[in-house]
Amino acid sequence: MNKSPEVAAVDFNDENSNTSSNPTFDSVLAARLSRRGLLRGGVGTVGTALLGGFSVAACGGSDDAATAPEEKLLGFNAVAKSLADAVIVPAGYTASVLYALGDPLSAATGAYKNDGTDTGFEDRAGDHHDGMEWFGLSSDGKLSATATERGLLAVNHEATTDEKLSSFFMHANGGTSTLPRPASEIDKEVAAHGISVVEVKKTAGKWATVQSSPFNFRLTPLSEIEISGPARGSALMITKFSPTGTKTRGTLNNCGTGKTPWGTFLTGEENWFGYFTRSSTDDAARGNDKSVTALNRYGRAQGAASRHGWESGGSADKYARWINGKLGTSANGSDDYRNEMNGMGFIVEIDPLDKSKSAKKRTGLGRFAHESAAFGIPVVGQPLVVYMGDDARNEYMYKYVSTALWSAADANPADRMATGDKYLDNGKLYVAKYNADGSGQWIELTIANAAIANYAGYKFADQADVLVNARIAGDAVGATKMDRPEWGGVNPANGEIYQTLTNNSNRRVDPSGSSQVAPDAANPRVYTDMKGSTAQLGNPNGHLLRMKEGAAGGSATSFTWDIYLFGAESGADKGMVNISSLTADQDFSSPDGLVFSPSTGICWIQTDDGAYTDVTNCMMLAAIPGKVGDGAKKTLSYTKADGSKLDVATNVGQAPTASTLKRFLVGPVGCEITGLCETPDGKAMFVNIQHPGETTSQANIGDPAKYTSQWPTNAGYGAGKRPRSATIVITKNDGGRIGS
Ligand code: FEO
Ligand code: CA
Numbered sequence: 001m002n003k004s005p006e007v008a009a010v011d012f013n014d015e016n017s018n019t020s021s022n023p024t025f026d027s028v029l030a031a032r033l034s035r036r037g038l039l040r041g042g043v044g045t046v047g048t049a050l051l052g053g054f055s056v057a058a059c060g061g062s063d064d065a066a067t068a069p070e071e072k073l074l075g076f077n078a079v080a081k082s083l084a085d086a087v088i089v090p091a092g093y094t095a096s097v098l099y100a101l102g103d104p105l106s107a108a109t110g111a112y113k114n115d116g117t118d119t120g121f122e123d124r125a126g127d128h129h130d131g132m133e134w135f136g137l138s139s140d141g142k143l144s145a146t147a148t149e150r151g152l153l154a155v156n157h158e159a160t161t162d163e164k165l166s167s168f169f170m171h172a173n174g175g176t177s178t179l180p181r182p183a184s185e186i187d188k189e190v191a192a193h194g195i196s197v198v199e200v201k202k203t204a205g206k207w208a209t210v211q212s213s214p215f216n217f218r219l220t221p222l223s224e225i226e227i228s229g230p231a232r233g234s235a236l237m238i239t240k241f242s243p244t245g246t247k248t249r250g251t252l253n254n255c256g257t258g259k260t261p262w263g264t265f266l267t268g269e270e271n272w273f274g275y276f277t278r279s280s281t282d283d284a285a286r287g288n289d290k291s292v293t294a295l296n297r298y299g300r301a302q303g304a305a306s307r308h309g310w311e312s313g314g315s316a317d318k319y320a321r322w323i324n325g326k327l328g329t330s331a332n333g334s335d336d337y338r339n340e341m342n343g344m345g346f347i348v349e350i351d352p353l354d355k356s357k358s359a360k361k362r363t364g365l366g367r368f369a370h371e372s373a374a375f376g377i378p379v380v381g382q383p384l385v386v387y388m389g390d391d392a393r394n395e396y397m398y399k400y401v402s403t404a405l406w407s408a409a410d411a412n413p414a415d416r417m418a419t420g421d422k423y424l425d426n427g428k429l430y431v432a433k434y435n436a437d438g439s440g441q442w443i444e445l446t447i448a449n450a451a452i453a454n455y456a457g458y459k460f461a462d463q464a465d466v467l468v469n470a471r472i473a474g475d476a477v478g479a480t481k482m483d484r485p486e487w488g489g490v491n492p493a494n495g496e497i498y499q500t501l502t503n504n505s506n507r508r509v510d511p512s513g514s515s516q517v518a519p520d521a522a523n524p525r526v527y528t529d530m531k532g533s534t535a536q537l538g539n540p541n542g543h544l545l546r547m548k549e550g551a552a553g554g555s556a557t558s559f560t561w562d563i564y565l566f567g568a569e570s571g572a573d574k575g576m577v578n579i580s581s582l583t584a585d586q587d588f589s590s591p592d593g594l595v596f597s598p599s600t601g602i603c604w605i606q607t608d609d610g611a612y613t614d615v616t617n618c619m620m621l622a623a624i625p626g627k628v629g630d631g632a633k634k635t636l637s638y639t640k641a642d643g644s645k646l647d648v649a650t651n652v653g654q655a656p657t658a659s660t661l662k663r664f665l666v667g668p669v670g671c672e673i674t675g676l677c678e679t680p681d682g683k684a685m686f687v688n689i690q691h692p693g694e695t696t697s698q699a700n701i702g703d704p705a706k707y708t709s710q711w712p713t714n715a716g717y718g719a720g721k722r723p724r725s726a727t728i729v730i731t732k733n734d735g736g737r738i739g740s
């Protein structure tokens with residue numbers, strides 16, 4: 001969810017707890033770009049080996065005439081911006097609803113009535129479909145890298161559409177907006193979070209879920225999950241539920257995803273902090289020890305109220321665990337849930353083909369507001385690399401590098417979770433620092449680093465403490481503050497890393513207060529964008545940057561980087577706002593989801609916007625990117641209030657053409673477009689429509705005419721008129737690949 005920056009009061013998706021004095025990415029970029037030319041590589045060729053039919057014409061510079069394209073990519077007609085309550089795809093394509101909130105996952109579960117009376121979400125699709133991955137199934141039910149008509153979708157269910165505590169579409173009367181809340185409402189809401197795995201199958205040309213599939217399952221915030229990796233058994237993990245600190249309950253606010261090279265699902269726990277509460281006297285109860293520092297740094301100051309009031313359901317342990325307070329008398333926390341938040345905020349690995357195997361929190365990848373987990377291209381004999389962003393204002397970029405070297409035999413192992421132990425439980429976690437000269441460093445977060453071991457802001461006990469409080473370790477080594485990194489992706493053509501940065505309402509030519517920052521090279525735009533009569537200040541439309549690893553590849557500790565694309569309205573000034581010269585067929589705001597197609601190499605960009613939504617609903621674009629350094633230097637000139645000049649130098653990637661960036665899809669009212677996976681032939685694409693109708697007021701429950709969306713019922717799917725998050729499947733009518 002990404003509410004308009006001028007509207008949001010309490011937005012659990014827009015946290016800012018980084019009060020460290022580390023430089024912002026913007027300030028170092030400003031300094032670096034004052035030196036010309038470091039990124040001025042020529043427009044190079046895009047590798048074709050991995051991309052199959054990648055269009056030479058669309059590459060903008062390939063000189064390899066021998067690799068003739070088999071089909072032109074981005075050959076479709078762009079979809080126009082739209083405010084319709086519908087999913088719109090190009091002519092020649094079909095989008096069908098496949099799997100919506102509440103759909104049954106067992107033979108014994110009834111159809112979703114969609115009137116607020118449904119229960120049993122442990123056997124139904126959860127809400128707010130987000131990141132998603134495809135796992136092909138062979139005819140004998142084994143993992144298949146080539147299956148194209150049968151597979152499992154592993155789907156994140158990030159959150160619920162809520163207002164004043166209640167997930168209002170889930171309750172007949174909109175639910176209870178005051179504390180305490182009824183246990184019956186809480187139990188439904190909890191069970192609608194987490195992940196689902198659902199079998200999907202194409203029969204007679206039509207995709208459908210398999211309701212009775214033995215593969216189907218849910219993980220919810222109450223499912224037992226193992227703590228794995230360096231923090232397993234740490235004192236920080238001790239709770240009443242797990243006095244040995246080896247397990248916890250549930251996964252929560254699951255946002256971006258990843259797919260391991262050995263065939264398991266990775267899910268990122270993002271805005272989990274908002275679900276916990278702390279009393280207004282908890283700091284003193286803890287003796288103002290270092291746990292208070294950590295809790296503040298992770299978004300839970302004492303007195304913080306929880307998003308849903310789940311702690312108020314009664315005395316049972318499943319409600320009490322949401323009170324992240326020192327209530328007991330034990331020295332180690334084994335009699336309360338003072339440490340409960342330390343069990344959230346990880347990349348969690350799940351074997352989608354074997355629900356009997358416990359999911360594992362991979363603590364080696366650090367604890368923060370995780371989005372996606374994007375693997376670098378695996379190379380036999382080299383470590384595996386995972387790129388990750390921390391989506392909160394002013395947080396950091398990370399990568400994990402495995403100790404084990406990649407073995408091709410592990411691509412299809414007998415025990416997938418054991419393979420996860422091998423690659424994800426032993427490795428190094430790095431945080432990114434962006435230098436002014438266009439280079440960057442990956443700084444290892446290790447207790448062996450004196451800057452961490454001796455950090456004045458927090459006394460780290462051991463390496464587990466460093467990983468559990470990775471943000472603080474990042475502070476200690478001077479990591480670069482970023483503007484809300486959402487999804488990242490790795491270009492299969494060349495291994496470069498693409499990263500969305502969604503927007504920033506706090507940028508000003510004349511900043512005031514601690515939260516506002518001046519424009520600089522990486523965030524050079526300050527402008528006023530009108531949304532109706534509301535002035536949206538700062539940089540409302542967001543941008544994307546990219547990185548290229550040094551000569552050592554994924555294990556390099558240095559990299560180069562530039563800015564790929566700026567979001568903007570096409571009619572905005574091309575000098576100061578629409579710097580990428582986006583046309584009406586390309587303009588977008590607030591990039592969030594980003595996935596490279598393994599089939600076509602297309603970079604799919606999805607939006608979660610509140611700024612341009614007076615003109616268009618959220619969307620998805622297809623892009624054929626160039627490479628780091630293919631652009632040019634540019635300077636934006638501002639005049640400060642005191643009359644002095646503020647020149648901001650920046651460096652943008654080569655501007656897109658009609659052949660390299662095109663809008664492919666626009667969603668229904670109030671939605672976010674997120675999550676994307678494909679069959680291996682690229683001919684069926686699965687995309688999630690998250691929270692249509694989110695802009696509905698809870699007070700209007702019971703009056704469908706006042707729901708801002710009635711999708712997907714208005715698309716002929718399912719009962720009732722309440723809007724539902726859902727997975728759609730997109731196919732091309734001529735049977736071709738999606739995006740061709
Ligand atoms: Fe769940 Fe930052 O998106
Ligand atoms: Ca506008």
Ligand code: CA
Nearest residue numbers: 255486592593
């Ligand atoms: Ca997101």
Ligand code: CA
Nearest residue numbers: 001002592608
């Ligand atoms: Ca977002």
